[in-house]
Every structure is written in C-alpha cells, then in structure tokens.
Amino acid sequence: xxxxxxxxxxxxxxxxxxxxxxxxxxxxxxxxxxxxxxxxxxxxxxxxxxxxxxxxxxxxxxxxxxxxxxxxxxxxxxxxxxxxxxxxxxxxxxxxxxxxxxxxxxxxxxxxxx
Numbered sequence: 001x002x003x004x005x006x007x008x009x010x011x012x013x014x015x016x017x018x019x020x021x022x023x024x025x026x027x028x029x030x031x032x033x034x035x036x037x038x039x040x041x042x043x044x045x046x047x048x049x050x051x052x053x054x055x056x057x058x059x060x061x062x063x064x065x066x067x068x069x070x071x072x073x074x075x076x077x078x079x080x081x082x083x084x085x086x087x088x089x090x091x092x093x094x095x096x097x098x099x100x101x102x103x104x105x106x107x108x109x110x111x112x113x114x
C-alpha cells in the first residue's frame with residue numbers, strides 16, 4: 001500500500017531517506033530544521049550515515065522520491081535545497097514545494113493534501 005510520511009525536527013532528514021528507499025511513500029513532508037547540509041561536520045553530528053555525502057545525500061534522495069510529492073520546509077539560511085530543486089525541475093517541478101520558514105499544522109496538512 002501507499003503511505004504519506006512527515007518528519008519533524010531532526011526526524012526530517014531521516015524521513016527524507018526513508019521515503020527515498022521505500023517505494024510505497026506517496027507524499028513526503030520534511031522539516032529541514034535549518035540543517036547545514038553542505039557541512040560534513042553537521043552531517044557527522046546530526047545525521048551520521050557513513051558515506052552518505054559521497055552518494056549524493058539529499059540530491060540522491062530527491063531523485064529516488066521524484067516524481068512523488070515532496071515538501072521541504074524550515075530550510076532557514078543553512079539548508080541548501082538547490083540540488084533537490086534541480087532534480088525536481090527535470091522530473092516533476094509541480095511535485096516540489098520548498099519554504100525557508102517553519103510551518104504550522106495547516107500548512108502541513110496542505111502539504112499532504114495538496
């Protein structure tokens with residue numbers, strides 16, 4: 001069956017990767033939690049997955065999720081979403097929503113229902 005997946009706070013990145021490896025996830029909504037995904041030390045501290053950067057980290061996850069719906073919020077100033085946007089631009093631009101700020105419950109529901 002299919003499922004929708006929401007990851008809040010530090011669980012956001014874990015849910016991004018879970019969605020990428022599970023073909024049954026229809027919509028994924030993740031909290032980027034202002035994570036600096038360009039910094040090796042940040043990866044080691046908050047999301048330690050050996051060799052994840054060498055296989056493309058968030059860009060590879062996005063490629064595996066597309067063309068299913070992906071919403072990324074709370075990117076802040078440090079989360080670099082350009083690689084995710086580039087993947088979806090080629091495959092399914094209408095399936096991606098990104099926001100720098102945190103969102104409330106209503107926006108989360110829109111991410112799942114939209």
